[in-house]
Each structure stands twice: as structure tokens, then as C-alpha cells.
Amino acid sequence: MEKTDLTKEDKVYYSAGLLPQLVKIPQKNFLAIEGKGDPSSTHYAEHLQALYSVAYSIKFHTKKQLRDFVVPKLESLLWFDTKKYSGLDAVQTPLMVPRTEWQWKLLIQLPGFVTKNDIDVVKEAVWQKKQTSLVKQVVGFQYEEGTAIQILHVGPFSEEPRSLEKIMAFAVEHNLQKAGEHHEIYLSDFRKTLPEKLKTILREPVKAT
Numbered sequence: 001m002e003k004t005d006l007t008k009e010d011k012v013y014y015s016a017g018l019l020p021q022l023v024k025i026p027q028k029n030f031l032a033i034e035g036k037g038d039p040s041s042t043h044y045a046e047h048l049q050a051l052y053s054v055a056y057s058i059k060f061h062t063k064k065q066l067r068d069f070v071v072p073k074l075e076s077l078l079w080f081d082t083k084k085y086s087g088l089d090a091v092q093t094p095l096m097v098p099r100t101e102w103q104w105k106l107l108i109q110l111p112g113f114v115t116k117n118d119i120d121v122v123k124e125a126v127w128q129k130k131q132t133s134l135v136k137q138v139v140g141f142q143y144e145e146g147t148a149i150q151i152l153h154v155g156p157f158s159e160e161p162r163s164l165e166k167i168m169a170f171a172v173e174h175n176l177q178k179a180g181e182h183h184e185i186y187l188s189d190f191r192k193t194l195p196e197k198l199k200t201i202l203r204e205p206v207k208a209t
Contacts, residue, residue, distance in 0.1 A: 029109065076184050079102075149176065179207040183202070
């Protein structure tokens with residue numbers, strides 16, 4: 001049985017260079033769960049567990065129908081109350097925002113053959129088995145990022161500002177401005193990888209000024 005592996009098949013989406021570049025990302029289908037708070041907290045971990053529980057259950061569900069796939073990399077959209085922190089340096093502001101105030105939408109991309117009915121059936125089955133309310137917060141999500149600047153960040157999350165500075169310099173040079181939530185794609189498993197070896201795609205949707 002053929003197995004879909006989006007990470008290998010969609011190289012434009014899952015690859016980036018060490019220098020900023022413009023990409024155009026079409027609409028994609030995801031599983032998603034939304035929350036707020038410190039990404040190192042139990043609260044975040046519980047949301048992550050609920051998302052993966054549904055993702056792998058969908059994989060096993062479709063595999064029985066001879067439609068197998070590799071569960072892709074974890075991603076997230078991240079944002080905070082920009083009005084509260086207006087007037088501050090755009091690169092340094094994320095470091096000044098308490099981690100408890102970050103809002104996030106955790107994402108796992110799905111192959112096109114996964115239907116809403118597949119998601120609904122699997123969610124109900126997982127709910128019946130685990131009786132975890134967070135499972136019901138997992139939803140199908142369509143997202144068209146459009147034009148974005150991206151870069152590959154190698155190293156700890158705490159050092160992302162050095163990569164964001166490169167993105168912002170690129171935006172200024174090309175007369176572009178932010179047009180959506182900050183997007184991260186985790187090419188490494190941050191639960192198992194040393195911080196200095198982490199690889200993360202940073203992506204910022206933009207539009208012409």
C-alpha cells in the first residue's frame with residue numbers, strides 16, 4: 001500500500017534556507033487545536049497530546065481504507081495582544097511578552113484525502129476511549145498563508161530574534177509588511193533534540209506596503 005509522506009512530497013512547504021526568501025503557500029488542510037499560555041506548561045502539553053491522539057487515530061482509520069500517510073511535522077501559529085505592546089521594537093517585543101500571554105494554534109497538516117467525516121468519526125472514537133474534553137477542541141482547519149518570508153532557524157527558540165531580524169531587514173528592503181500570524185514549523189522533535197541542534201522554519205505572511 002502506498003503511503004503519503006507530505007514532508008517528502010511537499011519540499012517547498014517543509015524546507016527553507018539560512019537566508020530569508022519569499023514563498024507563496026497555497027491553501028492547506030490541517031488538524032488544529034487552539035490555546036493560550038506558556039509552551040513549556042502542562043496546559044500546552046495536554047493540548048499537544050490531544051492533537052496527536054486525533055492525528056494518529058486518523059492515520060489508523062484511513063489506513064484501514066488503504067489510504068495510509070505519515071503524520072507530518074508539528075507546526076504552530078503564534079500571536080499576542082499587539083495593542084498592549086504597541087510602540088515597542090518589533091523584533092524584541094516577543095521577548096518582552098510573558099510566555100503566559102502567548103496565544104497559539106497547534107497544527108498538523110493532513111493529506112487531501114482526509115475528509116471532515118473522517119475527522120468527526122475519529123474524534124468521537126477517541127473521546128469515547130479517553131473521555132478527555134480537549135479532544136473535542138481538535139478541529140479541521142483550512143489555511144491559505146499566501147505570500148510569506150521564511151528562514152531556517154538553527155538553535156534554541158530563545159535565539160529566534162536573530163533570525164527574525166533577518167526577516168525584518170528583508171521585509172524593509174522589499175517594501176513588505178506583516179500580514180498574518182507568526183508561523184513555526186518544527187522540523188526537529190523539541191522533546192528529544194538538543195536546543196542547539198533544533199531546526200525550525202520561521203515564516204511571516206506579508207503584503208506590499
